[in-house]
Amino acid sequence: MKKILSLLIIAVLLLGIMTGCNVQTKDQVTGGNTSETSNEPVDLNLLAMSSMEKDANILRDQLSKAGFNVKLNIQPDYSSYVGQKDAGNYDMAITSWNTVTGNPDYAVRSLFISNGDYNDYGLVNEEIDRLINEAATQTSDQYVATYKTFEEVLVKENAYIIPLYSNYKSQAVNNTIxxxxxxxxxxxxxxxxxxxxxxxxxxxxxxxxxxxxxxxxxxxxxxxxxxxxxxxxxxxxxxxxxxxxxxxxxxxxxxxxxxxxxxxxxxxxxxxxxxxxxxxxxxxxxxxxxxxxxxxxxxxxxxxxxxxxxxxxxxxxxxxxxxxxxxxxxxxxxxxxxxxxxxxxxxxxxxxxxxxxxxxxxxxxxxxxxxxxxxxxxxxxxxxxxxxxxxxxxxxxxxxxxxxxxxxxxxxxxxxxxxxxxxxxxxxxxxxxxxxxxxxxxxxxxxxxxxxxxxxxxxxxxxxxxxxxxxxxxxxxxxxxxxxxxxxxxxxxxxxxxxxxHFLYGIPEDKFEIVENDSKLTLQKRPNNAVVYAFFNMKGGSEFSDVNLRKAILYNVSQEEFIAVYNNLKINAYSTVTPLVDTGNIHLKDHSKANEFLNMYWESKE
The missing domain is CATH 3.40.190.10 (Periplasmic binding protein-like II)
Structure with missing residues (x-):
């Protein structure tokens, strides 16, 4: 009996030593991958405006659980956000794009074509350029297949962006005025x-x-x-x-x-x-x-x-x-x-x-x-x-x-x-x-x-x-x-x-019920062309120029968790094209793929 008790004490002491250690093992970082290529978590500076702080917190929590060391950089307004982005003070940033022209070319050209107006984060891909220009000459019955391929190159093959959700366009009117x-x-x-x-x-x-x-x-x-x-x-x-x-x-x-x-x-x-x-x-x-x-x-x-x-x-x-x-x-x-x-x-x-x-x-x-x-x-x-x-x-x-x-x-x-x-x-x-x-x-x-x-x-x-x-x-x-x-x-x-x-643009989803229960207010809402997504800083030798690291992040992100937090008042999206063209592409979290790509990233660092 004394021998058994002694063994139990030794086991408890050993467990205490292990759990008291602050250094994460590779197994902890990758959520179960047993490769020993590295034991360091990846640092990630996540930039967002204060209006998207909830999204930043959801994304941080998802990636932190996957072993990433996420630091939030929340800016109070668009001007400050752009200043941080232009200075390169981010690894990944959350943004939104609303296709206010109602056509899919607008949903992609400025953002993803080489040297586009809003492509200032290092995305250069000849195949993406070709697909954007090809789709631009096609009619709506022709360009569905082209945009499907475009999305696969943008997201599945290269993880240039992390799609988070599409949403509703909402506004409210004081119906007494x-x-x-x-x-x-x-x-x-x-x-x-x-x-x-x-x-x-x-x-x-x-x-x-x-x-x-x-x-x-x-x-x-x-x-x-x-x-x-x-x-x-x-x-x-x-x-x-x-x-x-x-x-x-x-x-x-x-x-x-x-x-x-x-x-x-x-x-x-x-x-x-x-x-x-x-x-x-x-x-x-x-x-x-x-x-x-x-x-x-x-x-x-x-x-x-x-x-x-x-x-x-x-x-x-x-x-x-x-x-x-x-x-x-x-x-x-x-x-x-x-x-x-x-x-x-x-x-x-x-x-x-x-x-x-x-x-x-x-x-x-x-x-x-x-x-x-x-x-x-x-x-x-x-x-x-x-x-x-x-x-x-x-x-x-x-x-x-x-x-x-x-x-x-x-x-x-x-x-x-x-x-x-x-x-x-x-x-x-x-x-x-x-x-x-x-x-x-x-x-x-x-x-x-x-x-x-x-x-x-x-x-x-x-x-x-x-x-x-x-x-x-x-x-x-x-x-x-x-x-x-x-x-x-x-x-x-x-x-x-x-x-x-007298009128309010952009009612937050968690406030819909408040507006609807106020007799003097009328809520108006409909699905719109806006998509919220994250993109990477791939300039100046950034770690996130590595496609495997980007894919590891992509497959650790669950859109369903975003939608649940917003009481099912968000809509699944695959890219900025989603609200305009039904390509059939969907994004799903995949833990095993995420670990596989993270392991490949670490192996490339050896």
Missing amino acids: LKVDSVRLSKSRSLPWENVDFIDESKGNSEPLIFSQTMPSLTSLDPIKGNDGSINIINTNMYVRLVNLTDNDEVTSVGSLSHNHAIGEGNTEYYFILRDDINFAKVDNKKAVDSGELVAAEDVVFSMDRARNKDSVPDHRTFTLHSSMEKIEIVTDLKELESKKQSGNASSIKDGLEAGLSTTIKELVADKAQVSNKDGKYQVVKITTNKPFPQVLNYLAHQSAGIVSKKQIEAVNTYNVATFDRNKDVAYGDQMTITEGATYDNTLMTSGPYIAIYKNDYEIAFQKNPGYMISTSHEPKVSNIVVKFIKDADSSLSAFRSGEI
Whole structure:
């Protein structure tokens, strides 16, 4: 009996020594893999904005359980997040992408093609480039297989991204103040402010409509210099475009600068007949005034040329979206419209452009001073693409295709792009020019329904463009809009419920029930095109340039856990293409694969 007791004591002591040791074994790190190639956990610096802190915590917990040493780098806003990313202070970062144009090319080109606007993390893959360009020329019934292969190369073969989930687009309306049916919820398009109206319509000229947004730092009010949540909604409502998207992502001319558009045979020529009831707005003594300058064909040509030219402005963030455009020109020969046929249609381009017009085309003019739609004098712009590319219309509906004033841009942007110095040169659309104080010098001229008047630390104010589609259904219903800067989601909801703001974008899923149980609030939601994912820093000899290490992380991530945390109000995703194209690809956590790839990574380090 004493001998047995002694053996038990020795066993307990040995166990205590082992469990007291702080060094993890390889078995502990890999969750059971018995290879002895290493016993060190992999350090991982995970970057995210505070608005995605919950996602960062879920991902950290999953990877920590798998043996990774995860350190969170949570930044308070988008500007700070970008600063950390640009400085390379991350191994993996969480982000989201919303395909606001409703077409799959937008879901991939800027993010994953070599040298894309938002591909600044070291992804270079010739096969991915080829697949993106191939799919861009295909119709919707053809590109499903191409995008399926693209996703497999992006995720399965290389683990360039870690898909986390897709989600619902949500917003809520105070139904005691606003007409609920005037507040549209589109799948992709930002909310058109000009449609929103008070229940008491008399308030439209006397009281401001009040929204909120989380990001107080605005990237740029020049539509081609930003493509993020700080300005997408704002620039969409400050600059008109050649076409729009319907609430279900169909391209339409309704509410745009064009009466109609038509596609020529071969899908490389796109024609737009312009309306003549939109003038640029400008700001005078903090008041929106009609500049008297027609938004015309020369402004369209200028705007599209600078949109497609990478070197037209410093830090151009949207040029790849418009790289398919080879030539933009004003059509003055009426015979061209009469002789050319529409794509898939026996009728002429002229027939397509004239559909529904009260006055037919009698003359095409280049000079904006000669335009008179009621007299049959129109302007027509033609865009020619470098290859058949119907998706160009979706890009023309994007905020970056907003029409700017040629005259004003050339007057303001007198700097040399190659030697631009942000410390002394002032670019059109810089937020400091509308910020109250010493830097205020509002030089905006906007073609859309609203123009920004001023900005401070607490809000940005807009006024109705007095020269925008007057006496039509698209004339803005409300004269003044104020967007409050409220960073915290709970604070935004509190302000909304108390009536301080009339409308709230982006209701968190765990707050749906609160809104639905409040009789004065109406929740609107639908699946949208946004996908949340993580990507790696693969620049400068990063450890995460190793594909096996990335795959080890990929297969340790469970989307089902994310969805469960969000009460099943998230949707599985495989890539940013998922909401637009059903490729059949799905991501599943696989513990054995994760261990296999982690083991291969360690072996390569020996």
